Structures are given as C-alpha cells and as structure tokens.
Amino acid sequence: MSRKRQIKLALSLGNLGYHPACWRHPDVPADGNMTFAHFVNSLRLAERGKFDMIFLADVAATRDLDDPKLARERLHHIVKHEPLTLLAALAPLTKDVGLVATASTTYNHPFDLARKFATIDHISRGRAGWNMVTSFSADEARNFGSEAIADSAKRYARAREFHDVVQSLWDSWDEDAFIRDKESGIYLDLGKFRLPNHKGEHFSVRGPLDVARCPQGRPLIVTAGDSDASQDLAADVADVLYAGQPDYESAHAYYKSVKRRLAARGRDPDSLKILPGIMAFVGRTQQEAEDVFGQMQALIHPEMGLGMILPLFGDLSHLPLDEPIPEGALTGGTRYEDFQTHNRAAQHLIDRVQREKLSVRGLYEAIAEGYWHMGMVGTPEAIADRMEHWFLNEAADGFIFLPPYTPGAIERFVDLVIPELQRRGLFRTEYEGRTLRENLELPPVQHRYAVRPMNVAS
Numbered sequence: 001m002s003r004k005r006q007i008k009l010a011l012s013l014g015n016l017g018y019h020p021a022c023w024r025h026p027d028v029p030a031d032g033n034m035t036f037a038h039f040v041n042s043l044r045l046a047e048r049g050k051f052d053m054i055f056l057a058d059v060a061a062t063r064d065l066d067d068p069k070l071a072r073e074r075l076h077h078i079v080k081h082e083p084l085t086l087l088a089a090l091a092p093l094t095k096d097v098g099l100v101a102t103a104s105t106t107y108n109h110p111f112d113l114a115r116k117f118a119t120i121d122h123i124s125r126g127r128a129g130w131n132m133v134t135s136f137s138a139d140e141a142r143n144f145g146s147e148a149i150a151d152s153a154k155r156y157a158r159a160r161e162f163h164d165v166v167q168s169l170w171d172s173w174d175e176d177a178f179i180r181d182k183e184s185g186i187y188l189d190l191g192k193f194r195l196p197n198h199k200g201e202h203f204s205v206r207g208p209l210d211v212a213r214c215p216q217g218r219p220l221i222v223t224a225g226d227s228d229a230s231q232d233l234a235a236d237v238a239d240v241l242y243a244g245q246p247d248y249e250s251a252h253a254y255y256k257s258v259k260r261r262l263a264a265r266g267r268d269p270d271s272l273k274i275l276p277g278i279m280a281f282v283g284r285t286q287q288e289a290e291d292v293f294g295q296m297q298a299l300i301h302p303e304m305g306l307g308m309i310l311p312l313f314g315d316l317s318h319l320p321l322d323e324p325i326p327e328g329a330l331t332g333g334t335r336y337e338d339f340q341t342h343n344r345a346a347q348h349l350i351d352r353v354q355r356e357k358l359s360v361r362g363l364y365e366a367i368a369e370g371y372w373h374m375g376m377v378g379t380p381e382a383i384a385d386r387m388e389h390w391f392l393n394e395a396a397d398g399f400i401f402l403p404p405y406t407p408g409a410i411e412r413f414v415d416l417v418i419p420e421l422q423r424r425g426l427f428r429t430e431y432e433g434r435t436l437r438e439n440l441e442l443p444p445v446q447h448r449y450a451v452r453p454m455n456v457a458s
C-alpha cells in the first residue's frame with residue numbers, strides 16, 4: 001500500500017550555520033566548524049528530528065580570501081572539514097539518517113569518487129548520497145590549475161560523462177557476484193561483473209570498481225542549479241534536486257519546469273524530489289522569533305555587511321549606512337556570470353531595495369535573511385503553514401533546512417516545527433525504510449547492464 005505523500009526533509013550542515021554572523025552567537029562554539037564533536041551534536045538532532053538526510057555543501061577553496069575588499073578576517077567559513085571524510089566519520093554514529101556530501105565533477109576523477117561514495121554506502125548500509133556539482137567559483141579553479149572556471153557548456157558536458165562513468169562503475173558487480181564459498185574455495189562468480197571499459201572525451205576508465213555493489217544499488221544523486229542545462233541534467237540523472245527559490249511564485253515555476261522535463265523523458269515526476277532551501281528563525285511567539293532574528297542581525301559588523309554585498313552589487317562603502325540606497329547604485333558585482341540562481345537572487349534583492357527603500361544596512365540584513373532561499377521569521381505554526389502551502393501547491397516535495405546557527409537553531413526546528421508538521425500528518429513520526437532511497441520513496445534502482453555479460457579479459 002502506498003504511503004500518504006509527506007514532506008521530505010534534509011538538514012544542511014554548512015559550517016556553523018547559514019547566518020553570516022552565526023559564529024558570534026553566544027551559544028555557538030566559535031571553533032565548531034573544525035570540531036568533530038560539534039557535527040556529532042547536529043547529527044544527533046537530525047536523527048531525533050527524523051530528517052531524511054544531512055547534507056554537506058562544499059566548495060574546495062577558501063572562497064573570498066583573494067578579494068582584498070572583503071572583510072575576510074570576519075568570515076568563519078574560511079575553513080571547514082573536507083565533506084567526504086567528515087561523512088565517513090559520521091556514518092557509523094548514525095542509524096537511519098541519510099548522508100549526502102558535495103563533490104565536483106570539474107575537479108575530481110570518476111573512478112575516485114565512485115569508490116568513495118560506494119564505500120560510504122557500505123559503511124552506512126545504504127544511506128549515502130552524492131551532491132553532484134559542476135562548480136562555479138574562480139577561487140576553486142585556482143586550486144586546480146586554472147585562473148577561471150570553464151564555461152557552463154563545457155562543465156556540463158564533462159559532468160554528464162563523469163556521471164556516466166560513475167554509474168557504470170557502480171554497476172560493475174551484480175548483487176550476488178560474491179559467493180565466498182569456503183568449501184570450494186570460490187570467492188566470486190566471474191560471470192557477474194561488467195567492465196565499463198569507458199573511453200570518452202574526458203575520461204578513459206577500464207574498471208571494474210573495486211567495491212562490491214552498494215546496498216542501495218547505487219548512492220543517491222543530488223543536483224542543484226537553475227539553468228536549462230542543470231534542469232535537464234536533474235531530469236536525466238537526479239533523485240533529489242536542491243533548489244534555491246526565495247518565494248512561492250519562483251519556486252512554483254521552477255518545480256513545474258523541472259517536473260515537465262521528467263514527464264518528457266517518460267520518468268515518473270515523483271521519482272525526483274525537489275527540495276528548496278528554507279532558513280527559518282523560529283520562536284514560540286512571533287515576538288520571540290523576531291528577538292532571535294534581531295539578535296543575529298545585530299551581530300553583523302557593517303564591514304562584514306559590505307563584504308556580503310560586494311559579490312552581488314560591488315563596493316557600496318562610499319554610501320551612508322542608514323540612508324536609502326540611491327537608484328542605479330546596484331550595478332556592480334555579480335562575479336558568477338554563469339550562475340543564474342545567484343543572478344536571480346540579486347534581482348530579487350534589487351526589487352526589495354526599491355520597494356522597501358532599503359539602506360546599505362537594510363540590504364545586507366536582507367541578504368542574511370535567506371539569501372537565495374526562503375527566509376522566515378515566525379512561529380512553528382506560521383512556518384508549517386508556509387511549508388504546507390509550497391508542498392501542496394507544486395512548489396516543493398520537501399525542504400532543505402538551513403539552520404541560521406548550530407546547533408541551537410536545529411534544536412528549535414526539531415522541537416517546535418517538526419512536531420507541528422507531524423500533528424498535521426505532513427511528516428513522519430518514525431523512519432519507514434532501511435535505506436535513504438526507501439525513506440525518500442524513490443523507485444528501486446535498475447542495473448544498467450541487465451543483459452550484457454562481459455569477459456574478464458576484455
């Protein structure tokens with residue numbers, strides 16, 4: 001019997017939280033982003049809240065460090081753990097929650113990544129996922145031998161081939177390939193593996209993978225992005241799509257656009273879960289939520305605020321901090337020409353500046369509310385109302401919760417918002433499945449070489 005459709009929830013554990021000044025919050029351990037125990041605390045909350053998965057975003061660089069105008073001595077996210085290593089360390093401490101990490105198709109090799117994610121799927125007995133990104137930051141490019149990122153078409157072409165190779169590697173072995181018969185001394189059945197033997201434009205990989213077939217068949221694939229190329233990629237290969245949408249209208253349009261692409265490919269639209277990010281400041285009353293929010297906003301030093309504005313709109317340090325920004329002042333910035341989500345977020349902010357006559361301080365505080373995601377300051381009921389509205393009206397299959405600070409804001413979400421969602425029958429009270437794929441109600445994985453045995457010598 002099919003289950004009632006319910007909200008899927010991921011918890012993003014970026015650094016110390018998603019509010020830019022989170023590390024200054026009195027309850028946040030300022031060294032927590034380099035302290036393993038801090039992540040363990042957040043992980044425990046994720047399982048207590050029955051989240052589907054934790055999610056580790058990543059850019060392999062100390063981003064923004066190269067720009068002399070940024071308030072770089074104020075940025076806590078300059079250092080962090082490498083996500084796959086962190087995920088492997090967290091895995092044995094968990095029982096149910098899914099474990100997803102970001103890795104770039106631009107700066108890795110498919111054989112390497114295929115075996116790492118397969119290994120985490122084995123360690124976690126079927127709860128691994130890969131957030132497959134093409135990368136966008138020049139700071140990252142400089143760590144891998146070039147001055148700038150390759151253009152979008154090139155990155156997506158490489159990503160598709162990369163994914164293809166990884167899938168073939170994950171399909172190297174049949175589930176029952178390993179007989180391990182002590183009596184006869186036969187360990188494996190040589191008829192039950194395939195050599196990918198891939199030779200393409202970017203990669204040449206013989207295989208097979210030196211890791212047995214994963215408990216999930218293959219780890220989950222997550223993607224993110226706005227452009228046609230990234231929506232098409234999601235429709236072709238992803239199980240989960242991480243969306244950055246600030247309001248219902250844009251989230252709805254995006255949701256419809258992606259689901260249409262699935263239908264056009266003959267894929268069940270429900271086989272890809274679209275999860276927009278939500279950054280929520282939760283209070284038992286509206287006043288309490290405003291107080292939580294106000295306390296965080298007051299911690300943004302104006303120098304840091306100017307640094308937050310810089311990549312979007314250029315240097316505004318010549319303007320008074322608390323007077324309306326003059327028309328036409330928001331023209332500079334936008335360092336990522338190839339990054340539509342970023343550009344749409346910039347337009348959303350320009351509209352707000354004009355509508356609300358925001359000052360420079362008002363602008364950086366608006367960025368801190370959620371950046372390109374849904375930002376909310378409210379009671380559990382109000383937050384659940386918004387989530388329910390998006391979920392029931394084709395804007396989301398669930399959400400990625402971006403805690404403003406950790407672990408306090410996770411605790412508030414788990415203790416206040418999740419029970420409200422559960423009361424409404426919108427979220428689970430117990431994990432249903434054993435694997436991440438089962439909890440997300442994704443279809444079972446098809447072996448891509450159902451009938452193509454290969455000889456070991458080929």
Ligand SMILES: Cc1cc2nc3c(=O)[nH]c(=O)nc-3n(C[C@H](O)[C@H](O)[C@H](O)COP(=O)(O)O)c2cc1C
Nearest residue numbers: 057058133135224225226227230244338339340341
């Ligand atoms: C919600 C969201 C989350 C993302 N997370 C990451 C990330 O963790 N690491 C990364 O390198 N890129 C990340 N990206 C960037 C995308 O992978 C992609 O490079 C970017 O969206 C540009 O492609 P597009 O123009 O197709 O959107 C993210 C994008 C979005 C929209």
